[in-house]
Structures are given as structure tokens and as C-alpha cells.
Amino acid sequence: MNQPFKxxxxxxxxxxxxxIVQLLVIAALLSVVLYVSVSTFARQAAxxxxxxxxxxxxxxxxxxxxxxxxxxxxxxPYSALSMLGxxxxxxxxxxxMVDGVTITGYADLPAPEVPPKLRRPSFETTVFRGxxxxxxxxxxxxxxxxxxxxxxxxxxQTRAGLAxxxxxxxxxxAAVGIGFFLVSGTLSWFAARNALRPLDxxxxxxxxxxxxxxxxxxSDAPSELVPLLVALNSFMDxxxxxxxxxEEFIAEAAHRVRTPLATVRAQAEIALxxxxxxxxxxxxxxxxxxxxxxxxxxxxxLDHAMVTFRSDNLARTxxxxxxxxxxxxRGIGPTADLKDIAIRFSAEAxxxxxxxDAILVQSALRNLLDNAVKYxxxxxxxxxxxARKGRTARVSVRDQGRGFGxxxxxxxxxxxxxxxxVADVVGSGLGLTIVDEVARAHGGSLDLAxxxxxxxxxxxxxxxxx
Amino acid sequence: MRLPYLAACLTGLxxxxxxxxxxxxxxxxRNFPVADATATLEIISTGDLAIFAPLVEAFQARNPGxxxxxxxxxxxxxxxxxxxxxxxxxxxxxxxxxxxxxxxxDGYALTYTSATTATLPEWARWRDxxxxxxQEPAVAVVSKKAFEGLPMPGNRNELIALxxxxxxxxxxRVGTYDVRSSGLGYLFATQDSRQSxxxxxxxxxxxxxxxxxxxxxxxxxxxxxxxxxAVAYNVIGSYxxxxxxxxxxxxxxxxxxxxxxxxxxxPRTTRQPDLAGRFVDFLTAPENxxxxxxxxxxxxxxxxxxxxEAALRPIRLGPGLLVFLDQMKRRTFLRAWLSAxxxx
Numbered sequence: 001m002n003q004p005f006k007x008x009x010x011x012x013x014x015x016x017x018x019x020i021v022q023l024l025v026i027a028a029l030l031s032v033v034l035y036v037s038v039s040t041f042a043r044q045a046a047x048x049x050x051x052x053x054x055x056x057x058x059x060x061x062x063x064x065x066x067x068x069x070x071x072x073x074x075x076x077p078y079s080a081l082s083m084l085g086x087x088x089x090x091x092x093x094x095x096x097m098v099d100g101v102t103i104t105g106y107a108d109l110p111a112p113e114v115p116p117k118l119r120r121p122s123f124e125t126t127v128f129r130g131x132x133x134x135x136x137x138x139x140x141x142x143x144x145x146x147x148x149x150x151x152x153x154x155x156x157q158t159r160a161g162l163a164x165x166x167x168x169x170x171x172x173x174a175a176v177g178i179g180f181f182l183v184s185g186t187l188s189w190f191a192a193r194n195a196l197r198p199l200d201x202x203x204x205x206x207x208x209x210x211x212x213x214x215x216x217x218x219s220d221a222p223s224e225l226v227p228l229l230v231a232l233n234s235f236m237d238x239x240x241x242x243x244x245x246x247e248e249f250i251a252e253a254a255h256r257v258r259t260p261l262a263t264v265r266a267q268a269e270i271a272l273x274x275x276x277x278x279x280x281x282x283x284x285x286x287x288x289x290x291x292x293x294x295x296x297x298x299x300x301x302l303d304h305a306m307v308t309f310r311s312d313n314l315a316r317t318x319x320x321x322x323x324x325x326x327x328x329x330r331g332i333g334p335t336a337d338l339k340d341i342a343i344r345f346s347a348e349a350x351x352x353x354x355x356x357d358a359i360l361v362q363s364a365l366r367n368l369l370d371n372a373v374k375y376x377x378x379x380x381x382x383x384x385x386x387a388r389k390g391r392t393a394r395v396s397v398r399d400q401g402r403g404f405g406x407x408x409x410x411x412x413x414x415x416x417x418x419x420x421x422v423a424d425v426v427g428s429g430l431g432l433t434i435v436d437e438v439a440r441a442h443g444g445s446l447d448l449a450x451x452x453x454x455x456x457x458x459x460x461x462x463x464x465x466x
Numbered sequence: 467m468r469l470p471y472l473a474a475c476l477t478g479l480x481x482x483x484x485x486x487x488x489x490x491x492x493x494x495x496r497n498f499p500v501a502d503a504t505a506t507l508e509i510i511s512t513g514d515l516a517i518f519a520p521l522v523e524a525f526q527a528r529n530p531g532x533x534x535x536x537x538x539x540x541x542x543x544x545x546x547x548x549x550x551x552x553x554x555x556x557x558x559x560x561x562x563x564x565x566x567x568x569x570x571x572d573g574y575a576l577t578y579t580s581a582t583t584a585t586l587p588e589w590a591r592w593r594d595x596x597x598x599x600x601q602e603p604a605v606a607v608v609s610k611k612a613f614e615g616l617p618m619p620g621n622r623n624e625l626i627a628l629x630x631x632x633x634x635x636x637x638x639r640v641g642t643y644d645v646r647s648s649g650l651g652y653l654f655a656t657q658d659s660r661q662s663x664x665x666x667x668x669x670x671x672x673x674x675x676x677x678x679x680x681x682x683x684x685x686x687x688x689x690x691x692x693x694x695x696a697v698a699y700n701v702i703g704s705y706x707x708x709x710x711x712x713x714x715x716x717x718x719x720x721x722x723x724x725x726x727x728x729x730x731x732x733p734r735t736t737r738q739p740d741l742a743g744r745f746v747d748f749l750t751a752p753e754n755x756x757x758x759x760x761x762x763x764x765x766x767x768x769x770x771x772x773x774x775e776a777a778l779r780p781i782r783l784g785p786g787l788l789v790f791l792d793q794m795k796r797r798t799f800l801r802a803w804l805s806a807x808x809x810x
Contacts, residue, residue, distance in 0.1 A: 073794075073798075074794050074795075075794070075795060075798055076789050076792050076794070076795050077789070078660055078786055078789050078790075079786075080789070081785040081786055081788050081789050082782070082784060082785060082786025082789070084785050085782075085784030085785040085786060089592055089593045089784070090785075091570075091571045091572075091573070091593075091785075092571060092785035092788060093571075096794075103794065104792055104794040104795075105792070129572065129573045130573060131573070
């Protein structure tokens with residue numbers, strides 16, 4: 001029962017990790033899409049800008065052409081070429097042709113493969129004089145000496161600056177993409193944590209429960225967790241019912257054993273009085289002693305069942321601990337007298353009241369005193385004291401018995417666990433269990449120690465004050 | 467000195483070796499030998515030796531063991547050497563910004579970047595291939611004596627009015643570049659035609675006065691000093707030396723003043739780009755500007771002055787300069803210029 005719960009479950013993956021990984025993959029995809037679309041769009045925008053300037057330049061040259069003295073005459077406007085140098089320091093080439101014959105410019109500048117149509121310039125990217133160039137071609141008709149000729153103007157510009165701009169934009173787009181990924185990655189982490197927080201809270205609230213807390217879980221949960229919670233609660237209900245049945249069974253059994261035992265004891269007492277032979281009297285005494293032990297054990301089983309039952313629905317009434325202690329001591333008096341044991345009681349003045357179940361606390365005190373008497377030698381003293389300690393009242397019971405021995409003292413609080421040094425004394429191993437459960441049900445504690453004034457044990461029962 | 471070239475010719479690696487046998491026309495040539503030379507820097511330049519020799523020597527003082535072979539050529543000859551003949555040079559310096567731009571645009575220049583070139587203002591470099599190291603205004607130089615009794619002109623319109631109203635005084639005493647033969651003159655004239663319509667009126671007036679046409683600024687300045695010329699138009703202002711002569715005067719045009727940027731570049735034919743880079747750094751380093759200015763008399767790059775004086779307009783490096791190099795455009799321009807300047 002007090003073994004720590006070890007999950008015999010190995011985790012297969014993590015919900016949070018799965019969630020984060022999926023969100024990160026989505027973020028990465030979106031980042032790539034963002035990068036590609038931004039850099040493509042920017043590159044196209046830059047190319048369109050260059051095309052527009054080239055077209056304007058070619059148009060300016062084309063419009064400056066006129067017919068003069070039976071031939072085409074061209075006076076290139078200064079702005080036609082200088083506009084190309086306004087934005088970047090690109091190399092500039094041009095070529096003017098009349099019906100395919102170059103009249104001025106760079107005669108080796110290649111024309112785009114797609115010939116331009118009227119008012120429909122054609123563009124091409126090609127290599128000229130060792131550099132990549134963008135070429136525009138425009139065409140217009142011009143009448144020279146009653147004859148219509150085609151005037152083709154080519155203007156070309158290198159693309160080194162454009163490539164640099166594209167690279168800069170690509171780098172910026174990449175930075176934006178990476179930034180987007182980092183931000184969305186961080187947000188995914190938070191989102192995954194938030195989404196799984198109710199699960200964590202539920203797990204924590206279940207894990208925090210006491211060993212005997214089988215009340216249904218009442219925390220609010222998101223709809224996805226409700227089926228789990230319902231199943232958990234129904235499971236705990238069944239467990240509780242099953243435990244209850246067991247305890248009831250034990251109590252019933254103990255009760256049924258105790259009544260005939262009382263009859264046996266009474267008969268044995270009567271028989272003892274009539275028996276004269278010392279040998280037979282001894283036998284009868286042993287019978288009585290054995291019956292007493294059995295009755296005691298049955299009583300403790302009953303007590304334990306009662307503690308379990310009453311702890312579940314703990315009564316919260318205020319009572320006087322000192323008075324309760326005196327009553328209990330009075331009750332154990334005859335048993336102590338048999339061994340000539342004196343019980344000394346002291347209580348701090350103005351202690352105040354304790355809130356809880358008086359019947360349970362009395363049962364706990366009785367078990368403590370019972371133990372003390374049982375393990376004390378004849379003609380010894382048991383000291384019972386009640387002292388205030390902060391917001392708690394502490395009952396200490398000191399005897400001059402054999403103490404707890406060398407074993408693990410905490411273990412003694414477990415059910416049916418007994419000390420290593422008490423094999424010769426009959427006992428059920430339930431006494432300290434009952435005390436411990438009562439203490440815990442009240443939010444108090446049971447502490448076991450050796451008697452600091454010589455031999456014997458010292459037991460502290462701490463209960464919170466009202 | 468010539469040994470590397472002989473060796474190169476012998477191994478057949480180089481057919482168009484720079485040297486006396488080159489097809490382009492060399493005006494001046496000088497070796498700047500040093501003892502134990504480890505390398506020879508080949509320079510082709512439009513700048514006169516008289517101006518550049520101290521600079522070369524200053525470079526050699528800072529870079530021991532470097533011999534220099536310096537060739538002076540006209541800007542067109544420089545273009546021919548690099549563009550058509552693919553002559554081997556480590557450095558090309560020129561006042562013809564348009565031709566330098568064309569060389570870079572058409573792929574004849576090497577890209578060079580260094581911490582020093584990065585300090586140049588943006589308008590003073592192009593594509594990290596063409597680097598400006600001087601800013602030289604195109605001015606009108608007049609002889610005060612010739613203008614006696616007349617108000618000094620403050621802008622082109624006033625100059626035009628003066629010339630027009632006093633033909634007897636200025637007949638054959640006006641000089642300017644012959645733009646047909648001078649690359650720099652062509653650059654100045656084309657930039658003038660962009661700046662203002664007054665250029666064509668001025669050309670017409672000068673043509674009517676039967677203006678003298680020159681190849682170079684130095685001669686025009688000399689003729690103003692000697693009194694042969696009353697006005698020399700579009701002269702490089704920094705060439706004017708006032709040594710004791712208080713008759714020569716530079717007209718501070720308030721309408722606009724074109725600023726020519728003398729530029730340096732590393733031709734693609736170089737075989738020692740690192741050494742060439744050192745020379746570029748030497749010319750463009752801000753800390754060298756005072757020294758270069760003192761040694762050569764050329765005005766250094768000075769962004770602050772340009773900001774203060776609104777009339778100073780540096781000619782912008784860039785593809786715009788290619789426009790006036792267009793064969794058809796050049797023909798048109800020269801025809802217009804000729805009909806204005808050379809009148810029957």
C-alpha cells in the first residue's frame with residue numbers, strides 16, 4: 001500500500017513533440033513558399049522595371065528618327081541613353097537598322113529571336129561582349145522618298161546590377177523566411193504547451209491525491225478529456241465500492257467473532273473459579289489470555305474498519321482533547337493496574353479545542369495507550385502529555401518499554417507490520433496503522449521516536465487546532 | 467627598358483606591342499628609369515609631360531623599384547591604341563570623358579575597387595572602372611587690353627552681345643577648339659549644346675568673326691597672353707598660368723561652367739593590374755590631393771566647391787556621354803558646328 005506507484009507503462013512518443021514537429025513542418029513549408037514567392041515577385045518586378053526603361057529608351061530613339069534627303073536621319077536624344085545610367089551603372093548598347101541594315105550603333109548587337117511587331121516590342125536576355133544583357137527591340141514604319149521602310153531600334157543593357165538587386169532581395173526574402181520560421185516555431189512551442197496544459201493539470205491533480213483518496217475527480221476539463229475523466233471516475237467508484245465491501249466484510253467478521261469470544265471468556269472465568277488444581281488454573285488463565293488477545297484483535301479490526309469508513313466522510317465537530325484523553329486513560333486504567341503501571345497525565349492550560357471526529361481520535365488514543373501498556377514492563381510509568389505547538393496540539397505518549405528496535409520505524413505505520421523486537425508479544429500490527437490513518441484524516445501526523453529520557457518509546461500524535 | 471617587349475615579341479605572345487612601332491600617333495614619350503627596377507608601369511595619357519612628370523616621379527618616390535614608361539597621345543589616338551590596336555598599357559589617363567566612358571562601356575577597362583577608390587564621390591567614378599582625379603573647368607580667357615573700354619562679360623549672352631557689337635575689334639581675334647580634331651573640344655562643345663541654346667548663337671558669332679581654331683588649350687592661352695587673341699573660349703582653366711602676366715583674365719561665367727573630370731582607368735590589356743591599381747590609388751587618394759595639385763597644378767576633386775557654386779556643372783560620367791559618340795549624331799553635330807563656325 002505504501003509502495004510508491006511505479007508506472008509499468010513505457011511512453012510511445014510524445015503528444016507535445018508530435019504537435020510541435022507538425023507545426024514546425026508547416027511553418028517551414030510556409031517559410032519556403034514565402035521565400036520563393038517574395039524573391040520571384042521581386043525579381044520579376046526588377047526585370048519589369050529594367051524592361052520598361054529599355055522600352056522607353058528605344059522609343060525615344062525611334063521617335064527621333066525622321067526622313068531627310070531620301071534617307072533615314074537619326075539624332076539620338078541625349079536622354080535616351082542617359083536615362084539608362086540614372087538607376088545603375090550598367091553597360092549600354094544600341095543598334096539602329098533600316099530594313100535590316102545597320103545605320104548606326106553596335107552592328108554586332110544581336111536582335112531578339114522573336115521579331116518585334118508594331119507597338120509590340122520584343123525582349124530577350126542574351127550574352128553580348130562577355131556580359132549578360134537584356135535587349136529590347138522596337139519597330140516602326142517610316143516613309144522615305146515615297147517608300148515605307150522598317151526602322152528597328154535595339155537597346156541593350158547589362159544585368160549585373162539587376163543580378164545584384166536580385167541577390168539582395170533573395171537574401172532579404174531568406175531572412176524574412178527564416179524570421180517567420182523562428183517566430184512561428186516559438187509560437188508553435190507555446191501553442192503545443194498551452195494545448196496540452198489541461199492534460200498536465202489533470203495528471204497533476206490525480207498524482208497529487210493521497211493514497212486513500214478515491215473521490216471522483218471534479219476538475220474542469222476540455223471536452224476531449226471528458227471521456228477519460230468519466231472512465232477514471234467510474235473506475236475509482238468501483239474500486240471504492242469494492243474496498244468498502246471488503247472493510248464491511250472484515251468488520252462483520254470481527255463482530256461475529258467477538259460476541260462468541262465474550263461468551264467463551266465469561267465461561268472460562270466461571271470455570272477458573274471452580275478449578276482448584278494449580279495446573280488446571282494455569283491452563284484456564286492461558287485460555288482467558290488467548291481469548292483476550294483474540295478479542296483485542298477483533299476489536300482493532302473493527303476499529304480499523306471504522307476509521308476507514310469514518311475517514312471518508314469525516315465529521316468536523318469541535319471537542320475538548322484534554323477531556324477525551326482523560327476519558328481514554330480512565331478506560332485503560334484497569335488493564336494498566338493489572339501490571340501495576342502508573343499513567344501520569346499533564347495538559348497545557350488553555351489548549352483550545354480540536355476540530356474533527358472525537359470517536360476516531362479516541363480510538364487513536366486508545367490504541368496508543370493500549371500499545372504503551374502492552375509493551376511496558378510491570379511497575380513502570382507511562383507519561384501522557386498534551387502540548388500546544390503552533391496551530392496544532394501534540395499528544396505525546398512515553399513509556400519505559402523496549403522501544404521500537406532498530407528497524408525502519410516508519411514501516412510500523414503499515415497495516416499488519418510489527419516491530420522486529422516484539423515477536424514474543426501477541427499483537428495484530430494494526431494499532432499504529434489506525435493511529436496514522438486517523439492523524440492523516442485530520443490533516444495531522446504520527447511521529448515515532450525513542451524516549452529521550454531513558455528506555456522506551458515515544459509517540460507523538462499531532463492534530464490541528466480548531 | 468625595351469627588353470621585356472623584345473622578349474614578348476620574340477615569343478610571339480604579343481604582336482601589337484606598345485612602343486615606337488605602334489600605329490597610333492605618339493606625341494611625347496619618356497622613360498622614368500630607376501635602379502633595380504622590378505616592374506615597368508606603362509602609361510598612356512593625354513596629359514602633357516610637363517604637367518605629369520612630377521606626378522610620375524612622386525609615385526616612383528612612394529613605390530621604389532617601379533620604372534615608368536610615359537606616352538602622350540591625343541585622346542583620339544589613345545582611343546585608337548586601346549580600342550582598335552589593343553595596345554598593352556597599365557594606365558590610361560584622359561581628359562576625354564566620353565571616350566573613356568566608351569572604353570569602359572564596351573569592355574576595354576578593368577574593374578578595380580579598393581578602399582581608396584571607395585572614398586571618391588559617386589559622380590567621380592563609373593562602374594569602378596573610370597575614376598576621376600581632377601576637376602577642370604572649361605572657361606573663357608580674355609585679354610584685358612583687348613577689352614579696354616568695354617564691360618567685362620559675366621555670362622555667355624553678354625559675351626555674344628560684346629562680340630556682335632564690336633566686330634572690328636574681335637575680327638580674327640577669337641579662338642576656340644577645332645572640335646573636328648580635338649576630342650576635348652568636341653566634349654566641351656557638345657556639353658555646351660546640351661546646357662544652353664546660346665552655344666549655337668555664340669558659334670555663329672564666332673564664325674562671323676572668322677574665329678581661329680586650335681588643337682589645344684595651351685596654344686590658345688599663349689596666344690591670349692601674346693595678344694594675338696582677345697578671347698579664347700572653352701579653354702581648360704587650370705592651364706592658365708598667371709606668372710607675372712596681369713593682362714590675361716578668366717571670365718567667371720555665371721550662367722554655367724562645364725567641369726571636365728580628368729579620368730584614369732586600367733585597360734583590360736594590362737598584365738600587372740595590382741601595380742596599375744596602386745597608381746590609381748595614388749591618384750585618387752584624398753590625402754594625396756594637395757600634393758598632386760601642387761605638383762601638377764591641376765585642381766583636385768573637391769565636392770565642397772561644387773556644392774557651393776551652383777554654376778559649376780561637372781560633366782556626368784555614364785551612358786549619356788555615348789550619345790555624342792554616335793556616328794550619325796557626330797556627323798550631324800559637326801555639320802551644324804561647321805556651318806556656324808566656318809562661314810563663307
